[in-house]
Amino acid sequence: MEHQSKIKPKQESFTRSAPKMDKLILSPVGYPLKAGDESSPYLSTDDPSLFQHYARSQWVGLVVKEGNFLFDSLIFPDYAFRAVTVEPKESQITKKTKIFLYSEQKADPGSKIFQQHTTFAEIIGQNQAKEKCQIIGKFLRNDDLMNSPWAPKNILFWGPPGNGKTMMAKALSHEIKSSMFLIKASDLLGIYVGDGARKIKNLFYEARRSTPAIIFIDELDSIALKRNFQSIRGDVVELVSALLGEMDGIASNHGIITIGSTNQPNMLDSAILSRFEDLIEFKYPNSSEREQILTLYANQSPIPFVDISWDIIGQETTEWSGRDLKEKIIKGAIHHAVLTDRSKITMQELTDSIQKANLFSENLTYYS
Ligand SMILES: Nc1ncnc2c1ncn2[C@@H]1O[C@H](COP(=O)(O)OP(=O)(O)OP(=O)(O)O)[C@@H](O)[C@H]1O
Ligand SMILES: [Mg+2]
Incomplete structure (x- = not known):
């Protein structure tokens, strides 16, 4: 109870009039006011719409700016979330505000939480890729741009191993703080026929529910083999056609950017390769x-x-x-x-x- 009194002044300051909030991204923090309590569980959800409902039902009306804490009163009393993205900058939560839980772990197959915080400043060189990531960031921050036909859609990072492709994706994920699905293509291959195609469908389905979103598929060559090699594994063929379907945006992929990564673009099926509008080379450093x-x-x-x-x-x-x-x-x-x-x-x-x-x-x- 003691900590509730500490929260109050903050909540009161939220009642000023302010513009309506379009978007809020919350990062789970734990119990910052409970001295000595180290056990702050990390929260995640596989149902973004449920989280949105949970958040709106208790915080509608609050005026929030980036860095503010919001405290739960429904499920885990006093569990705190920090506002990491607020659009417009200082605004009021309404019933229409899109509220997301900040998480880099959304997709089921092989996605990861990146605890280390890679930044663009730590990546030496690879300026073409950095520029492309800046463009992606600008589109993701602007709904009108993002929903236009000019938004980046499918991009391929390619080049010899160890030159920063995955690192660039991590930096992008850190920078944009919006939904990011990071998977290894080989993790998409399941035990049973149909597993891979299902995982791809799930992945894009989840991404569509948390737009704007980036899907980063690492080691793409492990599934996107040329047709003559694909015949060795029937499940690869299935996976490739599921991926092709999704990349074409049959089910409308507005707000989703797919980035593939490979050491061997020449091994990729030409149908897959042609879906990438931009091929960004990662060179050995000079x-x-x-x-x-x-x-x-x-x-x-x-x-x-x-x-x-x-x-x-x-x-x-x-x-x-x-x-x-x-x-x-x-x-x-x-x-x-x-x-x-x-x-x-x-x-x-x-x-x-x-x-x-x-x-x-x-x-x-x-x-x-
Ligand atoms: N340009 C760079 N600047 C700073 N560090 C780098 C750079 N390139 C690579 N590194 C270091 O090497 C590590 C491995 O790079 P990374 O995993 O991004 O390579 P990759 O291109 O994804 O390789 P692979 O094709 O094998 O997946 C990075 O985590 C980082 O520590
Ligand atoms: Mg890599």
Whole structure:
């Protein structure tokens, strides 16, 4: 009861007159006013319309701006939600306000909650993709634009592994704070024939109920094989036709953007490939980008890197991906320093780490 009195002043400040709210996205917070209570359950729903009903039935009339807390009084008394998106900026909840629960975990097949908060600023290079994501963000924030025939619809991220395709999707998800469905194409393949097609249908159905929404299908090549390979697996054929149907927007996909991701666009069925209006290439970083990626991660290291000629290392690592630079060079050097109880990492240790990683990939080539 004590905490209810703390809430009151805030609720009272909500009663001013303000424009009608179009859209509200709420992020579940837990019990911020209960000192010492660590157990704040994470809330999710697989029925957005039920959540909308639940939210409207208790908060209609409140004037809210971004950052405000809204407290539940129906199911979990004093459970708090924070308003992460309010449109217009400071406005009043009405019976028509679209209210969503902020969640990156909506679809059943293989979707993920991304606890880490990747931002665009952490992605070095890949400017074409960043620009495209900015365009997507602008469309998603404007209903008129989003419901026009000019809205982005199907986009393909392609390029060699480890160069930021998934990272870009995570950053986009973080940036837009609206519905985002992230799935691995291989997770769409079920045990029984028909599973995959059902999962695709469910996925688009869920997305349609929580527009604006982005569907990110990672590792698309694992299902969208060329026709001659598809015949090996009947369920793949079924899945591909379900996906083609959805991408064509047979059931009207206004407000949904599909982003596919693949290392091998040449493996994709031409029918699938032709559905993508834009093919965005993720290239290996150039020498100066490699230097920036290395320093970005070196600066996050618990053991300091000292007197490193990052420019030289940047020049020596042609065709190393962002993942290689982080996981093989930086992580390798940190692990070695931990093993040998060093308090700093020098140029010598770093070049050892590169040589070791080089040897590793040469051995792999030898055995493949
Ligand atoms: N351009 C970049 N800037 C900063 N870090 C990067 C960059 N590219 C890759 N990384 C690092 O490498 C990791 C792996 O990248 P990511 O998973 O996005 O690659 P991907 O292109 O999706 O690879 P795959 O094709 O194998 O799925 C990222 O989480 C990040 O730590
Ligand atoms: Mg990926």
